[in-house]
Amino acid sequence: MENPAFKIGQLFASKEQFKQAVKTYGINNKKLVKFKRDIKDRINVQCVEMCPWKLRASKASNDAKDPTFQVKTYVDNHTCCTNSKNPRMTATWLSQKYLHLIQVDANLSILAFEDIVYQDYTIIVPRVTLWRARELANIRLAGTDKE
Numbered sequence: 520m521e522n523p524a525f526k527i528g529q530l531f532a533s534k535e536q537f538k539q540a541v542k543t544y545g546i547n548n549k550k551l552v553k554f555k556r557d558i559k560d561r562i563n564v565q566c567v568e569m570c571p572w573k574l575r576a577s578k579a580s581n582d583a584k585d586p587t588f589q590v591k592t593y594v595d596n597h598t599c600c601t602n603s604k605n606p607r608m609t610a611t612w613l614s615q616k617y618l619h620l621i622q623v624d625a626n627l628s629i630l631a632f633e634d635i636v637y638q639d640y641t642i643i644v645p646r647v648t649l650w651r652a653r654e655l656a657n658i659r660l661a662g663t664d665k666e
Contacts, residue, residue, distance in 0.1 A: 525595070531587065551566065572597045
């Protein structure tokens with residue numbers, strides 16, 4: 520999901536897809552959100568700043584083999600400020616997001632990478648995280664070349 524928007528009743532194919540959508544939402548909107556409760560069949564998410572925003576999802580059915588998650592509660596009311604740093608923007612997330620860019624230029628400079636990420640998200644990312652993201656993307660690309 521490029522820019523997720525949530526609504527009550529919305530379905531996600533799996534718990535992992537829901538969590539990825541929440542992370543992407545936080546990064547795109549410059550909000551720090553945390554997984555307050557993350558258990559097998561239920562996830563509660565809230566804003567770190569203690570504003571009213573919250574999101575709750577649980578398994579859509581009682582069938583243990585059905586991984587589908589459904590949004591049950593959603594309060595879309597952020598009263599907090601935006602944040603220029605986001606710990607959810609990990610090296611793994613960046614390597615997936617910018618895989619196409621690193622595929623074109625495997626030796627993309629960290630400064631250029633930093634500028635691109637800042638232009639896209641206006642978020643400051645530590646250079647070591649960008650370096651790790653570039654390395655992870657190169658490893659992933661090398662693995663696809665072998666197949």
